[in-house]
Amino acid sequence: MKKMFKVSTKTIVATGLGAALFALLFMYVKVPTGIPETSIQTAYGLGAFFAVLFGPIAGGLIAFIGHAISDALQYGSIWWSWVVASGISMFLVGLVYTKIRADEGEFGWKDVLRFNIYQIIANVIAWIVIAPVLDIVIYSEPANLVFTQGAVACLWNAIASGVIGTLLLFAYAKIRPKKGSLSKEEE
Amino acid sequence: MKAKLFDYVERHNAIYNLSGVTKLLCFLLLTAAVMFSYDIRAIVVIMVLSLVFLAMSQIQFRQIKLMLLYVLLFLVLNFILTFVFSPSYGTQIYGTEHVLFRIFGRYVVTSEQMLYQVTKTLKYASVVPLGIIFFLSTNPSELASSINRAGVSYKAAFAFSLTLRYFPDLIRDYQDISAAQQCRGLDLSKKEKLGKRLKNILNITIPLIFSTLERIETISNTMDLRGFGKEKKRTWYAAKPLKRNDVFAISLALLLFLGTIALSVFVNHGKFWNPFV
Numbered sequence: 229m230k231k232m233f234k235v236s237t238k239t240i241v242a243t244g245l246g247a248a249l250f251a252l253l254f255m256y257v258k259v260p261t262g263i264p265e266t267s268i269q270t271a272y273g274l275g276a277f278f279a280v281l282f283g284p285i286a287g288g289l290i291a292f293i294g295h296a297i298s299d300a301l302q303y304g305s306i307w308w309s310w311v312v313a314s315g316i317s318m319f320l321v322g323l324v325y326t327k328i329r330a331d332e333g334e335f336g337w338k339d340v341l342r343f344n345i346y347q348i349i350a351n352v353i354a355w356i357v358i359a360p361v362l363d364i365v366i367y368s369e370p371a372n373l374v375f376t377q378g379a380v381a382c383l384w385n386a387i388a389s390g391v392i393g394t395l396l397l398f399a400y401a402k403i404r405p406k407k408g409s410l411s412k413e414e415e
Numbered sequence: 416m417k418a419k420l421f422d423y424v425e426r427h428n429a430i431y432n433l434s435g436v437t438k439l440l441c442f443l444l445l446t447a448a449v450m451f452s453y454d455i456r457a458i459v460v461i462m463v464l465s466l467v468f469l470a471m472s473q474i475q476f477r478q479i480k481l482m483l484l485y486v487l488l489f490l491v492l493n494f495i496l497t498f499v500f501s502p503s504y505g506t507q508i509y510g511t512e513h514v515l516f517r518i519f520g521r522y523v524v525t526s527e528q529m530l531y532q533v534t535k536t537l538k539y540a541s542v543v544p545l546g547i548i549f550f551l552s553t554n555p556s557e558l559a560s561s562i563n564r565a566g567v568s569y570k571a572a573f574a575f576s577l578t579l580r581y582f583p584d585l586i587r588d589y590q591d592i593s594a595a596q597q598c599r600g601l602d603l604s605k606k607e608k609l610g611k612r613l614k615n616i617l618n619i620t621i622p623l624i625f626s627t628l629e630r631i632e633t634i635s636n637t638m639d640l641r642g643f644g645k646e647k648k649r650t651w652y653a654a655k656p657l658k659r660n661d662v663f664a665i666s667l668a669l670l671l672f673l674g675t676i677a678l679s680v681f682v683n684h685g686k687f688w689n690p691f692v
Contacts, residue, residue: 237643240570241635244577245627248585251578256589257620259613268613270620277624289571293578303489304482305539305546308450366450367535368508368686370501392617399621400628 230326235285242282243289250275250294255302271295272385273392275318276347280397281331284322291318309362310381317354321347321389328397333409335401340394347389355382423554430472433664434655435553435561441668442549446542448675454688455534457675462541464671469544472552479547486543490536497532498522505531511691527691555579560651569649577634588626593619 254271271294279287292315299306324346328339359381360374425431430438449461497504502521505528506512513526553561559576563569597603601615638644679686 235570236635237639238631238635240574240644241577241638242631243571243574245581245585245631245634247574247578248582249624249627251582252585252589253620257616259609259616270616274620274624289574293575297578297582300546300550302482302485303546304479304486304543304550305446367538368453369535370497370504373496373500376500391613392620395617396621396624400625403625 230283232283232323232326233285234283239282239286242278243286243293246274246278246282246286246290247293247297250278250290251297251301254294254298268384268388270388270392272317272388273396275314276321276343276389276393277396277400279318279322280324280328280343280393281400282322283325284319287322287325288315288319291315309366310359312362313354313359316358317350317385320350320353321393323350329407330397330401331404333401333404333406335397339397343394343397344390347393348386351382351386351389355379355385423551425554426473426552428471428473429660430468430548431552432658432660433552434657434661435557436564437657437661437664438549438553439558439561439565440665442545444668444672445545448672449538449541451686452675452679453531453534453538453686454675454678454683455530455537456688457678458534458537458541461671461675462537462544465541465544465548468548472548474547474551478551482547483543486540490539493539494532494536497535498528502528504528508687509689509691513691530690554653556653557651557655560654563649563651564654570644573643581630585623585627589619589623592622 250271253274254269257270258267259270260267272291275287275291275294278290292311295311295314296306299311324343327342328335330339355378356375360371360378363369363374363378364371445461445465449458452458502523503525506525508531509527511527515524515526515529517523556576558579559572562575563572593603596615596619601618603612603615603619607615683689
């Protein structure tokens, strides 16, 4: 049985390497959309994938650490409101952890639907509510600017998590042995 | 494409010799102070001090050139966007209106708006030297122990130290895979259509992600075999004991933090300093 908030050694290692991967993708692997300063961040696809595999704690920390590192690398300082929102969005996606068994080779259309519902709700909460509100509280940014930015971020991040996350989960489930695929040989 | 962060070069001066905990606490305290306050006087004081610290740390300009360029670009963009979206936000905050000149329609440049936007820009700019000092002058192995000593559970601190340990490795893997796929004719440039490009990018990231998954398996088994996580506490090889300079630095940061808060609460009666009334 999977336990939602259990922290095993594997969770810790997955968090560490996942965050490194997240930071790497966040900086180097993005698809420009044609609108300046907005791009599809493949990192959120990876974050959602790891959140489903390793649970909400790993997911949340991966996005939090990964985003903070890539911010620090690129800007020398950390934009806390968005880093926190990133962490929360992937934590929320991770709540689907106990319901999807991709590690046992099971990932059907029902799971696709379930994953995407969680993912969309998580992105809406994080980018349309938390990020702009924190921007206003911490940095006193004008409200209409941050809500516009939040809505744009929500759309692209939901696309990234949805499309890339789903594809990764499909690929992963395919290479995992199915539960009960081995049977005892008759003597 | 090179990771410049934690491009740690051992040096010996007042800043480098501080313990990692000290630098972390000072970074957090001063960032919090600047984040909280909208008083340009407090922000300028912290900015000047952090530039002095940057000079003291002897970090070379070429190490941070690219980063500064990004910051500048971001600040300029934010400055323009803020004005485009809310040209009268300053007037709304300070409650008065001193018109400097008109552009057209609702785009009127007021001293209030300028004060708000300049303060905001400085607010973001002033923490950059602090971040640079913190990330470039701290030994990465020591960083995890500092985070642990600052009160974060050692498991989370260990995850962070694993991130730093494997970041360069993953970058190398990514470059290898990307070069190999491009040799086979995978186009990642703008010449390819968006959908095709997304697919090509996936062809690089999938091997990277799945090899990382295997690595996770190996590392976590190794750690389990060595008994990781059995005890409630652990010691760190790279921890530095606190010295007199550390106590001094933390006190200074604490003083600046409390000073900024006091300025807002007792003098300004709010986040904003209002010279217009």
